[in-house]
Amino acid sequence: MIKFLDLQRINAQYKEELQNAFNRVIDSGWYILGEEVKRFEEEFADYCGVEHCVGVANGLDALILIFRAYKELGMMQDGDEIIVPANTYIASVLAISANNLVPVLVEPTLDFYNIDPALITAHITPRTKGILAVHLYGQLADLSAISIIAQQHGLKIIEDAAQAHGASKEGNKAGSLGDAAGFSFYPGKNLGAIGDGGAVTTNDNLLAKTIRALANYGSEIKYQNEYQGVNSRLDELQAALLAVKLKYLEKEIERRRAIANQFINGIKNPHVSLPKVKDQNSHVWHVFVVRVKERERFQSYLTANNIQTIIHYPIPPHQQKAYQHLNHLSLPVTEKIHKEIISLPISAVLADKDVEKIIAVINSYAE
């Protein structure tokens, strides 16, 4: 079986260094908010090209805390609206509704699977306060177009960069393209921990300071609480492991790009729609998504040929039970995407011969 994502092999590449980092943390006797987190935060801020990185417990918390901080700072209030692509992963929407803000779902383009900038303005009301720009599948959302709209209407741009570590436009990386960004270090993400982890990046001093306090019980000075905060911290162990993996992120992205190019040049089947790319640097191929009309049949065919695939994602947020009040919405582009998409295996440890096999098997698929 060609696995969709072989996490064991991905981490085995760096086993010795990871083991050393692990031992260093155990031996230090210091496990929460210490030197490892400080160092990783500095390195990841440098990598993204921003002033601040705040480590948190996971990617969802990173996004929740950004909105929470804007509320504490008086820049957003209960009932304010946040524009978000309708075809995103549920976590983007959860981060908005968890803060008593209102997610306003906007259709993506069928070409890039990211929010369609041409549709944003029509969704802006006096209560709109921000745009959650999701870099879905690892490709940057159209921040040039989004920034113009945000500027015209005085909106914050929050990046959901959970799938896009290292994606860049004209040298500027995901995490530095808006007012604040949330990252996930879930094991399967392009920069994955050996457990949960997340981070906020921003150039906004006050926002960073507020998030740091909110994530630590609402406290900046021990036992003095300014906010009714939460406990959401990146721990020393995950930070130490992530610092090891950060060194190899660029190399892993290069390998993903090479595989994606092999797929794009090699797959020639009229039943299979390939992903479109704005420019090489703007995509880090967190997942390689194709569209097929008879998706279930295609997936069974690949499984029968020992190729494991996953659907990202089978049910859009507005059709989830958790968002019953959105179930009436008609979002045809999103619905079409969710019916037809399927993700092929892609990762830094996928062998050339496996890539070739996947291409050959897909080219032999007939409907």
Ligand SMILES: *Cc1c(COP(=O)(O)O)cnc(C)c1O
């Ligand atoms: C993974 C993911 C998240 C949430 O990250 P977790 O670390 O799993 O909480 C948020 N948004 C997107 C687009 C994601 O892919």
